[in-house]
Amino acid sequence: MDPMREPTPDESPVEPVRFGEYLRHASVKYGEIRYGDLSTLGPRGKATRIGVTPRHVLRILAPYLSVRFGEQLRAVLPLALYLALFQALILRQSIIGSLAISLGLFAVIVGLMLFMEGLKVGMMPFAELLGTELPSKLRLRVVLVVAFIIGAAATFAEPAIGVLQSAGASVAGDRAPLLHALLNRHSVALVLAVAAGVGLATILGVLRSLRGWSLKPLIFATLLPTLLVTAYAFLDASGQVERIVGLAWDCGGVTTGPVTVPLVLALGIGVAHAANRDDGFSGFGVVTLASILPILMVMLLGIVLLHTSNPAASPAVAGTSDVGPSASGLWVAGMAVLGAARAVLPLCLLLIIILVWLLRSRIPNRTITFYGMALALLGMAVFNLGLAFGLGSLGEQVGSIMPAAFQNLAGIHGSPLYNSALGKGLALLFAFFLGLGATLAEPALRALAMTVENVTNGAMERGTVIGAVSVGVGLGITVGVAKIIWGFSITPILLVGYAVLLGMTVLSSEKFVNVAWDSAGVTTGPVTVPLVIALGLGLGQASGVVEGFGILAMASLFPIGSVLFMGLLSDWRMARRQGLEEEVEEELAEASMMN
Amino acid sequence: MDKKRKFTVLTELSLITCIVQRGKANDIVKAAVLAGAQGATVYFASGSGMREKLGILGLAVEVEKEVINIVVPNEQADHIFEVMYKAGKLDTPGMGFIYITPLEKATTFIPDHVVEKLARKQEQES
Numbered sequence: 202m203d204p205m206r207e208p209t210p211d212e213s214p215v216e217p218v219r220f221g222e223y224l225r226h227a228s229v230k231y232g233e234i235r236y237g238d239l240s241t242l243g244p245r246g247k248a249t250r251i252g253v254t255p256r257h258v259l260r261i262l263a264p265y266l267s268v269r270f271g272e273q274l275r276a277v278l279p280l281a282l283y284l285a286l287f288q289a290l291i292l293r294q295s296i297i298g299s300l301a302i303s304l305g306l307f308a309v310i311v312g313l314m315l316f317m318e319g320l321k322v323g324m325m326p327f328a329e330l331l332g333t334e335l336p337s338k339l340r341l342r343v344v345l346v347v348a349f350i351i352g353a354a355a356t357f358a359e360p361a362i363g364v365l366q367s368a369g370a371s372v373a374g375d376r377a378p379l380l381h382a383l384l385n386r387h388s389v390a391l392v393l394a395v396a397a398g399v400g401l402a403t404i405l406g407v408l409r410s411l412r413g414w415s416l417k418p419l420i421f422a423t424l425l426p427t428l429l430v431t432a433y434a435f436l437d438a439s440g441q442v443e444r445i446v447g448l449a450w451d452c453g454g455v456t457t458g459p460v461t462v463p464l465v466l467a468l469g470i471g472v473a474h475a476a477n478r479d480d481g482f483s484g485f486g487v488v489t490l491a492s493i494l495p496i497l498m499v500m501l502l503g504i505v506l507l508h509t510s511n512p513a514a515s516p517a518v519a520g521t522s523d524v525g526p527s528a529s530g531l532w533v534a535g536m537a538v539l540g541a542a543r544a545v546l547p548l549c550l551l552l553i554i555i556l557v558w559l560l561r562s563r564i565p566n567r568t569i570t571f572y573g574m575a576l577a578l579l580g581m582a583v584f585n586l587g588l589a590f591g592l593g594s595l596g597e598q599v600g601s602i603m604p605a606a607f608q609n610l611a612g613i614h615g616s617p618l619y620n621s622a623l624g625k626g627l628a629l630l631f632a633f634f635l636g637l638g639a640t641l642a643e644p645a646l647r648a649l650a651m652t653v654e655n656v657t658n659g660a661m662e663r664g665t666v667i668g669a670v671s672v673g674v675g676l677g678i679t680v681g682v683a684k685i686i687w688g689f690s691i692t693p694i695l696l697v698g699y700a701v702l703l704g705m706t707v708l709s710s711e712k713f714v715n716v717a718w719d720s721a722g723v724t725t726g727p728v729t730v731p732l733v734i735a736l737g738l739g740l741g742q743a744s745g746v747v748e749g750f751g752i753l754a755m756a757s758l759f760p761i762g763s764v765l766f767m768g769l770l771s772d773w774r775m776a777r778r779q780g781l782e783e784e785v786e787e788e789l790a791e792a793s794m795m796n
Numbered sequence: 797m798d799k800k801r802k803f804t805v806l807t808e809l810s811l812i813t814c815i816v817q818r819g820k821a822n823d824i825v826k827a828a829v830l831a832g833a834q835g836a837t838v839y840f841a842s843g844s845g846m847r848e849k850l851g852i853l854g855l856a857v858e859v860e861k862e863v864i865n866i867v868v869p870n871e872q873a874d875h876i877f878e879v880m881y882k883a884g885k886l887d888t889p890g891m892g893f894i895y896i897t898p899l900e901k902a903t904t905f906i907p908d909h910v911v912e913k914l915a916r917k918q919e920q921e922s
Contacts, residue, residue, distance in 0.1 A: 220871075229878060251849045253889055258853060260888040265856035268819070322855065567853065 266314075273313040276642045276728050281306050281592070283638060284599050284732075287631055294602050298594070299415060300598060312584025313727060315576050317459065323573020326565060328464045332471015334560050338412070345404045347555055348468060352403030353396035354490070354551045355461040358544040359582075361730040362392060377748055378443040379507055384448070384453030387506060394502040402514020403465050405494075406487030410473040416486040417706060418717055421614050423490060427497040434500065435692040442503055446692050447684075449499035449711075450754030453492035455730055457722030460548070462488055462645070485715035490723035492757065537585035545578045563706035581743050589730050596732045600739025600749075603628055604686075608744065625686060629679050635736075639729040640671040650721050653716050661716075661771060669767050670720045673760030678733065680759070681752030685737060688746040691754065698758045705765040713768030720764050721757035727757075775779055804853040804911050805901040810873040814864040815843060816884050816892035821862035827883035828866055829875045837865040857890035867902060 253261075288294055331351070334572060335344045356362060383391050417466060434442035465487050556562055564570055607624025619627065640646060650666040671698075684691050706714050733752050741749020814824060818840065825836040841861045847854040868876050873896055886892050 229874065250851055251846070251889060253850065253853065257889055261850075261856050261884070261890055264885075479825055572852070572855065 210291060240397060251680050252794060254310045269314045269318060270310065273310045273317075276726070277306060277310050277313075277592070279642055279730065280635070280639055281595060281727065284595055285415070285637065288599050288602065291627055291631070292599075292602050292605060294605075296595070297598060302591050305589070305594065308583050308587030309592050312580045312587050312588070314580065316580025316584055319573045319575070319577030319580055320463070321573070323575075323577055324549070325463060325467055325571050327556070328467035329471050330469070330562075331552070331560075331564060332468040333475050334471075334562065335468075336475040337470055338560050341411075343559070344472075345407060347559065348407045348567060350401035350551065351400075351555075352461070352465055354398035354458055354548045355464045356396040356399045356495075357622065358460045358548045359458040361458050361727060361734075362395070362544075375665060377441070377504060379441040379514035380444045380448060380748055382506065383445060383503060387502075390502060390506075391452075391499065394498040394758065395456055395495040398498035399456050399461060399465075399491045401498075402487060402494045403468065405474050405490050406469045408463060410469045411476045411484060415711055416489070417711065417717070419486065419490065420493075420706060420714070420718060421703065423493045423497065423518075424703065426494055427500070427694060430464055430497060430500040430504070431692060432433070432696055434504075435690070436698070441507055442500075443690065443692060445499070445503040445658035445689075446695070447748055447751030447754060448689075449496050449503065450695060450757075451734070451750045451752070453496045454498050454722070454753035454757050455734075456495050457488050457492050458730065459645075459727045462722065465491065485719050486558065490720045492674045494695075513610055534586055537589055538582045540585050545574070545581050547579075549574045561771065584727075592728070592732055593735045596735030599741035600736040600741075601743040603631070604744040607686075628686060628792050629683060632682035633675040633679045635675075635733075637671045637675035639732070640674040640724050640760075641667065643724055643729065644725045645723045645726055646670055646720075649716070649720060661713075662769065665767060666716075666720075666764065669737045669758040669763040670724055673720075673763035674724050674756045674765075677756035678752055679757035681733075681737065681755035682740065683757070684751050685741050685746055685749050686744060688744075691751045695754065695758065698762070700765060702758070702765065705762070705769060709765055709768050710772060713765060713772075717761050717768060718765035721761045724760055726758065793796035802907050805829045805905070806906070807897055807901050808870045809867055809899050810870055811897040811899050812864075812866045812868060812873065812880065812894065813897065814866075814880050814884065814886075814892060814894040815841070815861050816864070816886075817858040817890075818860040818862050819858075820863050820892070822882060823883045824880050825864060825866075828864075828876050828880050831879040832872050833866045833868055833876050835866070839863050839865075845893075850890060854890070861892075867899065904913055 285296055285299075288296055303364040328351075329345075335347060360455070405423075408414065409416070409419065431446055436448050437443060516684050553564065556564060606619055607621045608626055636705040646667060650670075653661050653666050655662045668720065680694065681691070683689075684694075706718075709717070733756065734750075737752040739749070800887075808847055812828075815823075818823060821838045825833075825838065828836060839862070841863050842859050843861045844859065847859065848856040850857065864880075866876065877894065877896055881887070884892055884894070886894055
């Protein structure tokens, strides 16, 4: 059946032609150009610019933008819709300033899109380069110092860290003076403490990559002191330290955001490559440490502050500083832009200084890098604006009128809307689905789940990981909201919860330990964190409890548990199956002996 | 075991290779399968070219690529080639590159009954 064969005269008189062959010649006209003619047009070795028409520009940019816009849209929109619907249908309140909120949400989406792209284009290649070059060019001690500084600087750039600072105004100064002082007068010290925690975690992460340390002892070494300090806070007679437990544990979730995690990971992976020690798990663990150590730092800072200065002595400050953040829209906008500059510029400068001055290399692709950094700056500013006007205010609004479902709230007609039990039940149900939905939409979780499936050879499926983490976060947020509604202390839950987690960690295999502890940090992304903090603070203020922190802390605790539990379950199943097979084999062997 | 092993090879086929930006391969493979392709292999790569020639617009073009390999019968080759070209919007700068390579022979799992049927058909014809 060779088509090239010449027809011979003795074959049938009708010449068969394949339809496909016919189509090929008849349907499309090919214009032909010699590739040699095309490729010799420009000068050799140098890229020739290609003139593009506006139509082409549009066609190039449309898919590029729509993919990136869509990514953020998918993360933000369902959450915002859920909040708005809850407020409209269950709480029966119209949304105040819905135009500003819509614009704000749009700004959040655009800002995140620009920021992520800037991070990817401008800073990620940078961090990877640093990771590979640092260990080969500098001594270990210097490398560790640099790692510390980078980790700390990344914390400043974290979009959610600004939320913590602005949250200070809403705390009742007279009932929790220490917490109030920490968030207002000493807010710089607070951020520095968090940054120091992340910096230490980065050092440990780099050492772990270099030396191949196991994660379990590291978890014990960092978590046990943290738990001890928390227990001390619980037992402290003045009761002041316990007020900051919620804030401190929330900080752990705040730090592990879209800047720190990839930057620190890139650094760690670079170092692991340089040390020839990349086992697929070296990237894990840093995130965990970066969530635990800031907690310890903030707790210690609180205790030190309590003993050095007397925060209770100056409750008068509370009144004046409360007015600040809500002064005017223009002021908020200015702060947003300023905050962005303060967050992004130092990190950029630091990276450049380290590369040029310490490593004496040149900045790769200078234009593109600077373009990326400018984009990150712009994105951050837009994101901050959107956060202030859109997501944050929506969260706070829902939070502040949520108590109307179960208690009498001034200014809301007909409250309580439902009887106490039903209203509280609705609020908790709302919290559960908020956590579940927010986590399902988190792009970082999808990436984690994919890695898990690959590394465990399919023993833990992608879907189950996402499910376990999402349900965990849902439960966590529910408990956190319950804490605010009933005003109980979360310290015992934290102590008992983490003690149980440590126990499970001892039993689990190293692989699952890595994944489980990291899942907590990963779930609390740039959209979830500000939203949940705003919600908690609004709810806390409206229902009259002292502070509305702690929801994030709970949202980190539960997913670790659910993933560890799944890991143990799958190990146990595997062991049982093996046991059964052995039994069967033994029986067969016995049977054959009998014969 | 002196028995000669039977070995059936497929002939008259071509390889279509299409290089596109990361994340774009899925749609193109779907279009190709709809047009009659039997399957596809996709792997990751990184490449340059149009990105450098577009100036600042080049930033919109990913460095990370996906390479699609599809083996097709010769008579379907041009049709699938055109379908993939359209599905990938390759007439836009920076979207990718596609080419056809003639293959000498290939083989894979071929169901026994198909081999027998085709052999019988050939006998009848001759």
